[in-house]
Amino acid sequence: MPQTAQIVVENATIHFDKPYSYLIPEGMPVRPGCRVTVPFGAGNRTRFGMVLALSESGDISRLKPVASLVDARPLLSPDLLSLVEWLHEHTFCGYYDAVRTLLPPGIGVELKYTYERAKDAGPPEDLPPEQQQILEYLNGRGKPVREETLLAALGLDAESPSLRALCEAGAVIKSQEVRQRVLDEKLVMVRLADGITELGDITDVKITAKQKAVVELLAQAGQATLKEVCYFAGVGKTVVDRLEKAGVTHYFTREVYRSPYEVRTAREDASALSLSDEQQAAYRTLCELADSGKPQAALLYGVTGSGKTEVFLRTIQHLLGSGRGVIVMVPEISLTPQMIERFHRYFGDRVAVLHSGLTMGERMDEWKRIRDGGAQIVVGTRSAVFAPLARIGMIVMDEEQEATYKSEMSPRYHARDVARVRAASHNALLLLASATPSVESFYRAKQGRYHLIQLKNRFGAAKLPDVTILDMSTQALNAASGSLSAELIGQLRQNLENSEQSILLLNRRGYNTLVKCSICSAVAGCPNCSVALTYHTANGLLMCHYCGYTARPDETCPTCGSKFRRFSGAGTQKVEEELRELLPQARVLRMDMDTTMARFSHEKHFADFSAGKYDIIIGTQMVAKGLDFPNVTLVGVLSADSSLYAQDYCSFERAFSLFTQVVGRSGRSDKAGRAYIQTFTPENPVIALAAMQDYDSFYESEIENRRIHLYPPFCDMVGIGFSGIDRAEVQAASRQFLAQFAAFASAEYSDLPLRVLGPCESAIPRISGKYRWRMAVKCTFGARTRELLWRTVRWYHAQSRNRPVSLYVDPRYESSI
Structure with missing residues (x-):
């Protein structure tokens, strides 16, 4: 019986974002977790897809075939594929957005199309002028022409009817290839071109004020990274690009070591770590929980300096002895250096590192090493929770209360929720550790939903300050x-x-957090955001910490012309x-x-x-x-x-x-x-x-x-955000969403406990030129509540008047509005 694949495709609008059945061509070794290319939509435009599952189907008459197989082996294991569905349902993201989140950015691929004249095609006869023009252009080339080159040369659209007709008639052959994305393995550097050492050496090019700042910076520094030039000169990349095109500056690359850390061998034995009686008791409890053979969750609550890290280092060694891997998350990149050094000291090259400070190539290499079994311990920030470990014994969240574990971009997941799902699928231990646990986690521990393990004293002779x-x-x-x-x-x-x-x-x-006129009290603000600009002495610029806008401080107030301006705030x-x-x-x-x-x-x-x-x-x-x-x-x-x-x-x-x-x-x-x-x-x-x-x-x-004001953990908070360039449209869209949400809720979901706050303007009404409104729903975030939200979201996107206003749903909302 023919095999079919359930596939989710990239860039599908919310109305069409679901798994689709495709026919697997005979002999194509498609497996769940592999990427493929498929024809999609009425125009059969080729798109990438991820195979979620395989099945056998009797009726294949209306099924389109898979176009090509991208990956020879699956990228996602069964438990990671189940996370795709979980992220889609719980965070209101697209299916393929969830797929991208689970994969390292360096593993991305892109489709390239080429066109060439069919060799056995005769001379064009009685063809429309545009089709004749295409054939004549291709005749003048001795090799296939890239799609973007052809379209640009003839001024055609990618969906050109003339081009499609020639392909269907066999006069033009369209070919497709999948290319690995170019990896960022080198650092882009900038220097002045040969023969230019100062501004006066430039005589045949008109220099703008911003370009002058770049030249003066490079004349002093000699060379700098592109990022440093943009920051200290207060310019965008396009300014440097124009200088390079004019021959004033020169780009070059500096080789960057691809692996983030040199290969190391363990120098110390974790079993030799000296533990206090409190630590020893905590260690024994964690080992018992990890060996129970079922999902467990524990909160390791200890005062600062009590030695929580030593406890889970010993527990990790115990788990490695039974062939199980461990994921250790820290909330910020700044916390990884000391943590990684300690892990390398005890576990050597069995440790892999995942965080955004690595290049795409480094992250991809570490990801592959984890997937292939070359590393059993993963240390990293929030995204490390998706590490492709085959057999997880424990997931550790250090400083579990930190807000950085929550993603503010789609998918808007919290690493704690994902860790709970992954621990359940592996029958593993979820260990939350902190001296100041989140109120929600400590409440769950008090209620007996987490095992509470306490370290009440600092280790050794250390005392609290x-x-x-x-x-x-x-x-x-x-x-x-x-x-x-x-x-x-x-x-x-x-x-x-x-x-x-x-x-x-x-x-x-920054240096000063507020620049204000002493006469009229006008504040130097960002033209794109509803915030004041911060003055930085390192580059002498006023900067917006939200959109990156920069400007030179005005000598006089632009509102009243006064020269008396006060720089305040440290x-x-x-x-x-x-x-x-x-x-x-x-x-x-x-x-x-x-x-x-x-x-x-x-x-x-x-x-x-x-x-x-x-x-x-x-x-x-x-x-x-x-x-x-x-x-x-x-x-x-x-x-x-x-x-x-x-x-x-x-x-x-x-x-x-x-x-x-x-x-x-x-x-x-x-x-x-x-x-x-x-x-x-x-x-x-x-x-x-x-x-x-x-x-x-x-x-x-x-x-x-x-408890009194009904906030988590006594309810769940779901946020709904709206943004667009027109304030009135954003306000209207938010009220339309609320009206429809209320209509659905009263008609079919009257049994749900719901309390709506808003809609109203966000705390910062405008960021990057877009106005923002928000509302919040106090609820129980169960299956029926998610169904209600999904219905309203789909209704919202079906209304053409709402297209200028983007919508997001945040399942873990912290604003009290």
């Missing part, structure tokens, strides 16, 4: 610094005298400058997005700090979590209030976690630690509880607040 809350409203007006209190400056000076290190947290990058660049003035002997390292753009910059900076090359780190939240520096005895939290009052129900939880985590970086060895939290609201209970490192009291307060 002493914490002091500093009231910034009492600081003198003529203080030496607007960002650092006199007390904190004194503590930093004391640390320098004692040859001890310090960490300062300020979750704002970012990491300004605090770095103040530190160098106040403590000139201190070696200061700044770590934020601007200083960590280069590859492996996190590794280099943290290694230098660990080696004692710097005395003070000033940085954003990348310096606040998961780091272990024995010589750090002082931590300072600057501008604590900015983290407390965000417009969502999780703001207190995130602020408490951030404060607790950064305070926990201090005193992690035998030296006593201390921390200082600067705030204008010292009476805020969140700050006081974080200072005491009292998570349990914070949880009791927060869970009661969630």
Whole structure:
């Protein structure tokens, strides 16, 4: 009986996004998990597809055949194929969007078409002029012509009826080939062309102001990466492209080592790790859960510095002994260097790394090594949860409370939910670890849905740091610094005298966060987004941290013409400058997005700090979590209030976690630690509880607040977002969605508990030129609720008036509106 394949295709609109049956040509070794090309739609345009399943069918008369097989062996295993369906249903994404998420970007392929004149075709007779033109063009070529070349030369459309007619008549042969996407293995560099050393050497080309900035930068630096040129000159890539085309600059490439880390052998035995009695008990419990033969979930809740990492290192060794693999996730790239170093120390080249800081080629190579069994431990960020391990014994989420585990792009999944699904399919252990667990996870542990394992003491002789809350409203007006209190400056000076290190947290990058006219109060804002521009001294530009817009600061106010403009608000660049003035002997390292753009910059900076090359780190939240520096005895939290009052129900939880985590970086060895939290609201209970490192009291307060106001974990929150270039259209679309959702709900889903908030404008109404509205639904996110949402989404896309306004559904929404 003929075999058929259930295939999902790329770029299918929501009305046509479903598995389709295709006939498998005889002899074509198609298997589930392989990519294929298939004819799709009325025009039979070739598209990529993923085979989900095979079946036998008696009636094949209306089935189209598979055009070609792309992969000789399956890319996705059965459990990953089941994730495609799960992601589609639960995150409201397209099927092929889910497929792309499961595959490394470097493994992508593209279709190329060529056309040539049929050799046995006679001379053209009585053909329309356009068809004659096509044949004459092809006659002049001795080889097949690429589709894009042919179309551009003759001004044709890809769906040209004349071209299609010639192919159907056999006068023109259309061929198709699948090509592997070119991998990014080299770093693009820029330098001035030969004979040009300064701006005055350019005489025959008219230079714009932006191009002048590029030339002056390269004249000073000699050469730089394309990314560095764009950042420090404040220009887009097209500016550099035009200079290269004019012969002023020259592109070249620098070879980049394809593997992210050199091959290493294990230097230490994990079984030799010394564990305290608490750690030993936790280790035994985790081994029992992992060996139970059924899906398990546990929360490892321990104070900062209690040795959670050592516990799951020992557990991993136990699992490797029985042939099972492990996925270990960390929330940010900045946390991977120390983690990877530790794993390499104990497990050598059995460790693979997956995160966005690698090139496409490196990620693809690591992915293949995992799939082929060359690595049994995967360490990485959120996307590592999709690693193609054949037999998973445990999935670890370190710092499980972090918001970065949630994807903000389609598919909008949370790594914790995906990990739970994968652990269930492998009968594996899901281990969540944190000193400040998410309120939802701790609630589940309290309810007995997770096994709760506690580490109440720091490892060895280390003690929790002493914490002091500093009231910034009492600081003198003529203080030496607007960002650092006199007390904190004194503590930093004391640390320098004692040859001890310090960490300062300020979750704002740039120099000044606000540029405002002193006369009319007009703020320098982004023309594309509803936000103020931030001033950066590194490039002398005002920058938007949302869309990337840059501009030179105006000498006068564009609104009233005043020359009196006030630069206020301190970012990491300004605090770095103040530190160098106040403590000139201190070696200061700044770590934020601007200083960590280069590859492996996190590794280099943290290694230098660990080696004692710097005395003070000033940085954003990348310096606040998961780091272990024995010589750090002082931590300072600057501008604590900015983290407390965000417009969502999780703001207190995130602020408490951030404060607790950064305070926990201090005193992690035998030296006593201390921390200082600067705030204008010292009476805020969140700050006081974080200072005491009292998570349990914070949880009791927060869970009661969630219960009263009905927020997770007492309900699920689903967000629906709308965006478009016309504000009125976006507003109208959101209200139409709400009206239809309410109509469906009252008619057929009246049994569902639903509470709708909104629609209203988003907290930032406009980003990248698009207006944004949102609404939220408090519900139980079960199968019928998903069915209701899907019905409304499909109805919305069927309305032609809604085409200018894009829609997304976010199944884990945190805004309180």
